[in-house]
Amino acid sequence: MVESALEVRGLRKVFTRPAVDNLDLTVRAGELYALLGPNGAGKTTTLRMVAGLTQPGAGSIRIFGVDALADPVAAKRMVAWLPDEPMLYDKLTPMEYLEFVAGLWGVDAKSARAKAQELLEWLALWEHRAERCEGFSRGMKQKAALAGALIHDPKLLMLDEPLTGLDAAMARQVKDLLQARVEAGATVILTTHILDVAERMSDRIGIIQSGRLLAEGTLDELRTRSGREGRTLEDVFLDLVGTDAP
Ligand SMILES: Nc1ncnc2c1ncn2[C@@H]1O[C@H](COP(=O)(O)OP(=O)(O)OP(=O)(O)O)[C@@H](O)[C@H]1O
Numbered sequence: 001m002v003e004s005a006l007e008v009r010g011l012r013k014v015f016t017r018p019a020v021d022n023l024d025l026t027v028r029a030g031e032l033y034a035l036l037g038p039n040g041a042g043k044t045t046t047l048r049m050v051a052g053l054t055q056p057g058a059g060s061i062r063i064f065g066v067d068a069l070a071d072p073v074a075a076k077r078m079v080a081w082l083p084d085e086p087m088l089y090d091k092l093t094p095m096e097y098l099e100f101v102a103g104l105w106g107v108d109a110k111s112a113r114a115k116a117q118e119l120l121e122w123l124a125l126w127e128h129r130a131e132r133c134e135g136f137s138r139g140m141k142q143k144a145a146l147a148g149a150l151i152h153d154p155k156l157l158m159l160d161e162p163l164t165g166l167d168a169a170m171a172r173q174v175k176d177l178l179q180a181r182v183e184a185g186a187t188v189i190l191t192t193h194i195l196d197v198a199e200r201m202s203d204r205i206g207i208i209q210s211g212r213l214l215a216e217g218t219l220d221e222l223r224t225r226s227g228r229e230g231r232t233l234e235d236v237f238l239d240l241v242g243t244d245a246p
Contacts, residue, residue, distance in 0.1 A: 010060065
């Protein structure tokens with residue numbers, strides 16, 4: 001049986017209204033899972049609960065079998081979370097930033113430097129390794145933050161809108177890196193409003209609306225479910241959620 005990277009059951013979070021409402025999700029180990037939904041559907045809130053950044057009102061979260069609510073420290077060691085507007089220590093160079101983050105995770109200095117070099121090369125930041133991040137473009141900062149999220153080799157990587165605001169070349173670098181992580185055995189969950197990206201990159205897709213799961217499966221399974229064989233993910237998505245833009 002394939003081990004689940006993530007099992008969310010009956011997850012609930014209420015602010016003034018329910019943002020996540022009795023949500024079930026299953027993400028298999030080693031897949032790239034796209035979590036889609038209209039604005040305000042509850043995607044970020046869900047992933048923030050999985051990352052241990054906000055407490056659910058009800059429900060359970062298991063990460064590689066570990067109960068994330070009962071044992072948050074063990075769960076967090078396996079997880080990386082990249083928000084849509086990540087925070088960077090601007091006064092540091094990317095190399096210093098990565099060494100700093102690696103230190104927080106207890107990665108030894110030699111492995112940290114090797115890993116940092118590998119990530120910065122992947123993301124075309126190696127030639128900027130000695131420059132302070134404060135002079136970086138938004139896309140370069142986003143890539144440096146992604147490298148920081150990967151420095152401890154998380155088994156489960158969750159990214160909120162990782163490609164938004166990136167030009168074509170930078171988006172390609174990030175997509176290639178994520179795909180390489182999946183090929184190396186990691187599990188990736190990303191949210192995106194760019195449905196072409198979800199269509200091309202993901203193994204499976206979950207669509208949520210008003211905090212509830214509308215559908216989950218491969219693109220073909222979603223097509224069959226919505227009676228839209230041969231159609232694009234955009235057609236299927238709009239059918240399932242109604243006319244809301246993604
Ligand atoms: N800290 C908060 N306080 C109050 N309401 C919140 C808070 N965070 C999120 N919400 C509300 O919860 C709902 C779900 O928001 P969330 O950010 O999870 O949606 P999303 O699917 O990620 O949306 P988007 O695609 O626009 O980023 C929204 O109605 C939002 O206004």
